[in-house]
Structure formats: C-alpha cells, structure tokens
Amino acid sequence: MISPIMRLSHVTFQASNALKLIEEFVTKYKFHPFAARGLDGGSSCQVALRNGGVVFMVNENTQKTHENPVMLYDIPLPIPFLDTACNVSFEVEDVPGLYRHLVDEGCQLLLPPTELHDDFGSVTYCIVKSVVGNVSHTLIDRRHYKASFLPGFKYLKNNTNNLSSGNLTHVDHIAYACPFGTSPSILEWYRRCFGFQHFPLYKGEDPERGLEITGHRIGLRLTSLVCPRLGEGCKLVLAESLPQEGINQVDQFIEHHTDGGIQHIGLSTPDIFKAARDLSHLGVRFASQPSSYYSEPRKQKEIYNVGLEPQMLEKFGILIDSATEDILSEDASKKFLLQVFAEPLFSKNSVFLELIERRSAEGFGEGNIRALWRSMQDLQEDLTVKEHEAQ
Numbered sequence: 001m002i003s004p005i006m007r008l009s010h011v012t013f014q015a016s017n018a019l020k021l022i023e024e025f026v027t028k029y030k031f032h033p034f035a036a037r038g039l040d041g042g043s044s045c046q047v048a049l050r051n052g053g054v055v056f057m058v059n060e061n062t063q064k065t066h067e068n069p070v071m072l073y074d075i076p077l078p079i080p081f082l083d084t085a086c087n088v089s090f091e092v093e094d095v096p097g098l099y100r101h102l103v104d105e106g107c108q109l110l111l112p113p114t115e116l117h118d119d120f121g122s123v124t125y126c127i128v129k130s131v132v133g134n135v136s137h138t139l140i141d142r143r144h145y146k147a148s149f150l151p152g153f154k155y156l157k158n159n160t161n162n163l164s165s166g167n168l169t170h171v172d173h174i175a176y177a178c179p180f181g182t183s184p185s186i187l188e189w190y191r192r193c194f195g196f197q198h199f200p201l202y203k204g205e206d207p208e209r210g211l212e213i214t215g216h217r218i219g220l221r222l223t224s225l226v227c228p229r230l231g232e233g234c235k236l237v238l239a240e241s242l243p244q245e246g247i248n249q250v251d252q253f254i255e256h257h258t259d260g261g262i263q264h265i266g267l268s269t270p271d272i273f274k275a276a277r278d279l280s281h282l283g284v285r286f287a288s289q290p291s292s293y294y295s296e297p298r299k300q301k302e303i304y305n306v307g308l309e310p311q312m313l314e315k316f317g318i319l320i321d322s323a324t325e326d327i328l329s330e331d332a333s334k335k336f337l338l339q340v341f342a343e344p345l346f347s348k349n350s351v352f353l354e355l356i357e358r359r360s361a362e363g364f365g366e367g368n369i370r371a372l373w374r375s376m377q378d379l380q381e382d383l384t385v386k387e388h389e390a391q
Ligand SMILES: O=C(O)C(=O)Cc1ccc(O)cc1
Pocket: 175, 222, 237, 239, 249, 250, 266, 339, 354, 364, 365, 368, 369, 372, 373, 376
C-alpha cells in the first residue's frame, strides 16, 4: 500500500505533574513552550514545546478523578496515572478514508474523525490504538490550518517558531519495548495500517527474527521499521528481550508498563558534541561508558579514522559505529553514527531520550547497540542503588 503518513507531527507525554515535566524539558533539554490550553483551569492542561524540528506535547489530567477529562488530540490514560510517552501523532491527508481503512483492518479506534477549528482554519483528526502497550496514534489533516500548532491551543507570547533555535532537527526513531514474541505481529500491523516496511539492520535479515544480540549482560531482539514517505525521519524500532541473566531494561520497562510502550525517543542533532555539552551543563545525566571503551585500540583507530578524538567522545559517553564492514579501512570515514542515551525522564524504568548524529549511516550498528544497552543497564543499576540509599 502507499503510506498515508506524510509527516510526524509530535510525540505526546502524559504526566501526573505536567509542570514538572515541562520544566525538565525547558531547563534541561532546551525546549520552548509555544502553545497551550487548560492552564487557567479545566479538566486537563496541555502544552506544546519545541526544540528545532522536534515537537512534544505534555498532557495532564488535572481533575484526578475517574471521569474523563477533555483532552484534545489524545486519549486520557486510566487512573492510576503513569508518567509515560503514549502517543505518536502523524500528519495525513485523508482522515475519513484512513479511518475506514483502519476499521476494515479491525483496529480499535479511540476517536472517530473529528473537526476542530479556530481563527486560523480547521483540522480533522482521529485516534487509533496501536498494538503496542498504551501507545495510540493521532492522525491529523492540517492542510487547512495556518497557525503553527493546532486549533484549541492558545499561542504563547515569545513563542519561537524559529527552526534554528534548538539543537535538534527531528525525531530519528521511536523505540518500543515489546513483549517477548510480539515483534512480527507488530511489524505486520504497521505494514497493513500505515504502510511501514521492514528495515533490515544487516544484509538478509529475516523480518520474523530481526537482529538478535546475545552475550554477556545482553539479550535483545531488534526489528526496525521505516515509513517510505517519512524519508530520514522517524523509524520505529521494536526492542524485545531475549533470555538473559538477570533482569534487563526491556523486561523492567514492560513490568512497569503493561504490554510495553515507548521506551526511548532518538533525537537527531547535527552536532552531538555541542548538544551533549549544552544539555550536560544544564543538568542532563548521560549513560556513560567504561573508559576501556575509548582506550581499546580498534575503537581508537575507528575514532581517529573519522577525524575525531577519543577524549571528545569520552567526556559525554558518546558512542561511535562506522557503518562499513571494515572499520579500519580508509573508507570507514564515509559513514558513521554517534549516539548517547540520557537518563530516564521519570522513574528508572521510564521513557528516556537519546541523542543521535548520523553521518550518512542509516541503520543501527550492532557495536553501538551493545554499548548503549550496557550503559543503560549500568545507569539503571546505579539508580536502583540510589533509590535504596534514599529509603
Ligand atoms: O541503537 C539504538 O538507537 C537503539 O534504539 C537500539 C536499542 C533499543 C533498545 C535498547 O534498550 C537499547 C538499544
């Protein structure tokens, strides 16, 4: 099928304390609030924030009762509240047509096509529940809307729509923690509903198996999905845990979020060193690497080959993966990937952000995946110790 998805609009968080999360995004991650509703009372408050080309919406059910609050473009989660990222909103062109298609596919529709308008025009949207945990998708036709966000929101003074006013260009990928054995059916659902395609992480990857990574302290199956019309933006990454000694980050996330959900959001930056330095000065803690990662001769050669210095990466725990088969060849300088995980936004088993800088490398490298995984295991263990100490 031709994908109905034109663009990623925004990712929505639901928080038990929206102001706290907004403050975190503003003071630590350099987001700017630019549109809001419900701040002066009402059953929910909703705030849209932007950093460069990345838009987040933060929602809170402020009435804290079992009655459903008014929440636009999202569905309130049941009480008790979970702090979570739970909606990925896409721009589409034909909401009624897509709605009928999703009904025919047997999807659970949470809101039928609905029109909202204000002085700047109108939008039509519907909401469908995904097959992953608490995740839903809002599908919005905003072709007849002229302001920068959506009807129902007030635009904040001093709001900056300047795309260059942040260090993030777009959402590179959204990673779901998925229950064991569910990846093939999730892939199939995104293919049928939205035209996503399997994006192999290595030549000849079987879509039913994905990339399996096992070994010391790691047990992970990764399956990546791409939406042809989204171009470089917003792959979906399905992360399943494979049997491993001890409990791991995917299992723990699933224990915390029944049936899984959005585990992390990969944010693309043109300069990961600047982004990591800025955010770290503002108080963001990054998952770090043991120094042996940077002193290992092969890794050092890989880093020097692309014109970088190991110390630059080590400072913020940044990982490098050259996409060529032979990382020691001169050719390796052409394609590489730099990544780092930030600490969880809420409790230790909650959603977290990732910085990623791609230099012509489109996939995910196994070396980086292993190192990212271990860095988050270490960070979570450290947070567990801190939690015990605080008790
Ligand atoms: O490489 C990436 O950016 C990934 O997103 C892979 C990944 C997914 C889930 C994990 O818990 C750890 C690593």
